[in-house]
Amino acid sequence: MTRQLIIADRVISDDSDAYVIAEIGHNHQGSLKTAKELFHAAAECGVSAAKLQKRDNRTLYTRDMFDKPYDNENSFGATYGEHREALEFGKVEYEELQAEAGRLSMAFFATAFDFKSADFLADLNSPAYKIASGDLKNTPLLKHVAKIGKPMIVSTGGGTLEDVQRAYDAIMPINPRLCLMQCTCGYPAEFAELDLRVISTYREKFPEVVIGYSGHDNGIAMPVAAYMLGARIIEKHFTLNRAMKGTDHKFSLEPIGMKKMIRDLLRVRLALGDGRKKVYASEASPALKMGKKLVAARDLPAGHVLTAADIAIKSPGDGLAPYYLDRVLGQVLTQEIRVDQAITMDAIGQPAGVGASAVRSAARV
Numbered sequence: 001m002t003r004q005l006i007i008a009d010r011v012i013s014d015d016s017d018a019y020v021i022a023e024i025g026h027n028h029q030g031s032l033k034t035a036k037e038l039f040h041a042a043a044e045c046g047v048s049a050a051k052l053q054k055r056d057n058r059t060l061y062t063r064d065m066f067d068k069p070y071d072n073e074n075s076f077g078a079t080y081g082e083h084r085e086a087l088e089f090g091k092v093e094y095e096e097l098q099a100e101a102g103r104l105s106m107a108f109f110a111t112a113f114d115f116k117s118a119d120f121l122a123d124l125n126s127p128a129y130k131i132a133s134g135d136l137k138n139t140p141l142l143k144h145v146a147k148i149g150k151p152m153i154v155s156t157g158g159g160t161l162e163d164v165q166r167a168y169d170a171i172m173p174i175n176p177r178l179c180l181m182q183c184t185c186g187y188p189a190e191f192a193e194l195d196l197r198v199i200s201t202y203r204e205k206f207p208e209v210v211i212g213y214s215g216h217d218n219g220i221a222m223p224v225a226a227y228m229l230g231a232r233i234i235e236k237h238f239t240l241n242r243a244m245k246g247t248d249h250k251f252s253l254e255p256i257g258m259k260k261m262i263r264d265l266l267r268v269r270l271a272l273g274d275g276r277k278k279v280y281a282s283e284a285s286p287a288l289k290m291g292k293k294l295v296a297a298r299d300l301p302a303g304h305v306l307t308a309a310d311i312a313i314k315s316p317g318d319g320l321a322p323y324y325l326d327r328v329l330g331q332v333l334t335q336e337i338r339v340d341q342a343i344t345m346d347a348i349g350q351p352a353g354v355g356a357s358a359v360r361s362a363a364r365v
Contacts, residue, residue: 005179005210005233007151008107008127010048012179012210012232018223018265021130021153022047022238022258023214025248026087030076032096034240035089039100039108042238045258049107051130051235052097056116057084074247094124115144122148130235133157133185133214139170146174153233154178155214157185161201168206179233180206182226183214188251194222199229216251220261224268236261291317294328296337304333311343320344 004013012019022042028035035052042050057066058081066081077083089097094110101108111130112118118141121129128151135141136159145152152171156164164180171178182198184190194217202211212233213226223234237252253261297312304310306329313322319342320328331348 003208003210005151005177007049010107014230014232016232017269018227018231018262019048019212019233020046020258020262020265021049021051021233021235023051023235023252024238025051025053027237027239027244027246027248027252028052028087028089029244029246030087030089032089032093035093035097036100038238038240039097039104039106041240041255042258043104043106045255046262047106047238047258049109049128050101050238051108052089052094052110053113053132054094054110054117054121055084055088055113056120057081057088059116060114074245076245091120091124094120098124112141112145115141118145118148126150128153131155133159133183136163136167139166142167142170143174146171149175149177151177151179153181153212153235155181155183155185155235157183157214157216161205164202165205168209172208176208179210179212181212181214181233181235182231184216187216187247188218189216191217191222196222196225196229199226199231203230218251220253220257220264223261224264227265227268228272234261234265288316288318291315292322293317293319294322294324294343295319295340296343298339300333300337302333302336306331306333306343306348312340314340318342 002013004011010019024035024038028038039050061081066079068080070077070080070083075083076086098108107127109126109128109130110121111132112121113132129145131142131145131152131154133155136154136156152175154167180202182202184193184195186193199211199213210232211230213223213231214235215222223236226234236258237248238258239249239252239254242249242252242254292313292315295312295314297310300310308329311325311328328343328348333347334349335347337343337347
């Protein structure tokens with residue numbers, strides 16, 4: 001069975017490059033100008049998609065949580081609700097960012113945190129939906145988004161395998177266009193808690209769907225490891241400057257980090273190869289220089305019976321390879337051989353063709 005997910009015109013499969021999502025979230029600080037700057041920087045890094053987070057804050061939070069004082073260095077409002085509202089974009093901003101993403105040939109979608117936000121994104125014809133780890137157990141929202149019929153990328157942080165199975169069972173009968181993301185929802189997440197081998201577990205347990213990795217770790221190495229394990233969608237938080245005001249910047253990648261991560265993801269796909277062991281033309285000169293051949297350890301007369309003491313193994317490897325040693329021992333020399341001179345099949349009376357073949361074989365090793 002071939003696992004595959006198509007977002008816009010991009011095919012994501014086991015044979016594809018990683019689909020990289022720059023999670024901008026609210027790192028734009030409520031500024032459309034900053035958001036566009038982030039979009040441009042992300043596109044220059046080579047990401048596949050830029051992503052925001054969409055909340056209908058009045059219906060998402062209880063009154064107590066919305067009105068809770070929120071006085072800290074990262075606050076954009078006196079209460080938590082005011083803080084969230086200050087960071088929220090509406091239809092005008094989303095339409096402008098859609099147009100900007102189109103000009104940059106980059107996909108743009110968002111995480112839907114509630115029903116109203118899901119419908120808001122549907123009205124914009126969003127090409128995909130992200131579901132945050134906090135909604136892994138929210139089967140009503142999962143089913144609602146599934147009915148929209150667009151690709152769903154579901155993070156699984158903070159959940160058990162039973163929770164993941166429940167979400168999978170809720171979505172798949174309605175919409176099989178699904179990606180499950182291994183995720184640890186620590187901010188930032190400790191390396192010892194990333195559990196990257198869960199990617200392999202998901203691939204085995206859910207063979208019909210693409211598996212991905214949503215990383216809240218610091219650095220760029222873990223996405224490469226995740227790709228090696230089979231993750232084909234990679235999501236990393238993205239910022240212009242990790243020192244900017246806001247809670248997510250400290251574990252986000254700056255442009256140079258995102259660019260290097262994408263570079264390494266492209267390299268690792270090429271480096272994986274197809275599983276067949278090959279010998280490349282680029283290896284011929286180094287292999288010859290570093291390789292070894294059988295040579296005379298001292299001057300040897302014709303008629304001498306070769307012993308181990310008569311033979312040395314030295315570079316370069318332009319003669320009989322050392323694995324011919326057992327075949328040569330005990331043979332009688334048909335001609336004189338000087339010290340360090342290559343021992344050939346001709347010198348022990350073997351057919352010339354065998355000797356030529358041996359040399360060619362030795363040169364390839």
